[in-house]
Amino acid sequence: MMGHSHALSGVVGWMAVVPFVQGSEFLGLSFELGPGEIVAGSLVCAGAALLPDLDHKSATVTKTYGKVTETLGGILNWAFGGHRMGTHSFFFAALMGTIVTLLALWSELAVQIFVFLLIGIALQGLGFGLDKNRAASGVINALGTAAITLGLYAAGLNYTWLGVAVAFGVILHFFGDMITKMGVPIFWPFWKKRIGQNRGFVTNGPVEQKVVTPLLTVGVIVGSIYLFDWPTLLPDH
Numbered sequence: 001m002m003g004h005s006h007a008l009s010g011v012v013g014w015m016a017v018v019p020f021v022q023g024s025e026f027l028g029l030s031f032e033l034g035p036g037e038i039v040a041g042s043l044v045c046a047g048a049a050l051l052p053d054l055d056h057k058s059a060t061v062t063k064t065y066g067k068v069t070e071t072l073g074g075i076l077n078w079a080f081g082g083h084r085m086g087t088h089s090f091f092f093a094a095l096m097g098t099i100v101t102l103l104a105l106w107s108e109l110a111v112q113i114f115v116f117l118l119i120g121i122a123l124q125g126l127g128f129g130l131d132k133n134r135a136a137s138g139v140i141n142a143l144g145t146a147a148i149t150l151g152l153y154a155a156g157l158n159y160t161w162l163g164v165a166v167a168f169g170v171i172l173h174f175f176g177d178m179i180t181k182m183g184v185p186i187f188w189p190f191w192k193k194r195i196g197q198n199r200g201f202v203t204n205g206p207v208e209q210k211v212v213t214p215l216l217t218v219g220v221i222v223g224s225i226y227l228f229d230w231p232t233l234l235p236d237h
């Protein structure tokens with residue numbers, strides 16, 4: 001799948017699980033998800049759904065923060081055995097989830113920085129960067145990211161669920177790759193077979209462009225209507 005489809009799948013995926021995990025406890029972490037947590041979770045999940053492709057030089061996510069993400073991508077590519085290897089495994093999802101959960105327990109500032117960076121990646125993936133003009137695109141993306149992060153910060157969100165959202169977004173990426181004929185070694189390093197290879201539809205082909213991306217977009221709209229109690233969110237209420 002293309003970057004924007006992966007990012008959209010993160011948004012839709014988070015919206016789809018919210019009704020099920022709402023108000024529950026999972027692994028000792030509480031899931032009190034209000035409107036702010038739903039928005040933050042959707043963007044975090046969208047950003048996380050792009051992270052596995054950091055192992056590829058020309059992926060959207062690798063280009064997002066220039067040299068910083070390129071260097072990180074190079075390290076991940078080396079450490080996880082090349083493109084579409086270790087970063088496309090449950091091991092990587094669990095590792096990311098654990099690191100981010102520890103980060104969330106350790107420092108509120110670290111969480112804010114991490115969320116800011118991940119939302120920047122999400123917006124880039126969703127296509128808010130304008131490809132034709134990279135400088136303008138960078139500025140618009142940075143402003144949008146800063147505005148959203150500040151809004152979320154002001155809302156005083158509870159981020160105990162952050163690591164789970166990241167792990168979930170990473171796992172959604174695997175499904176996106178698998179349905180587009182790209183095998184994913186989800187059991188790496190124990191079993192390196194690429195599951196789902198040559199099954200599904202072509203990346204950025206007619207099915208993805210005309211069916212999957214529109215369906216995901218509709219999913220975002222339906223999810224937004226269903227999850228938010230709109231009348232109470234309107235200003236004059």
Ligand SMILES: [Zn+2]
Nearest residue numbers: 052053084177
């Ligand atoms: Zn991938």
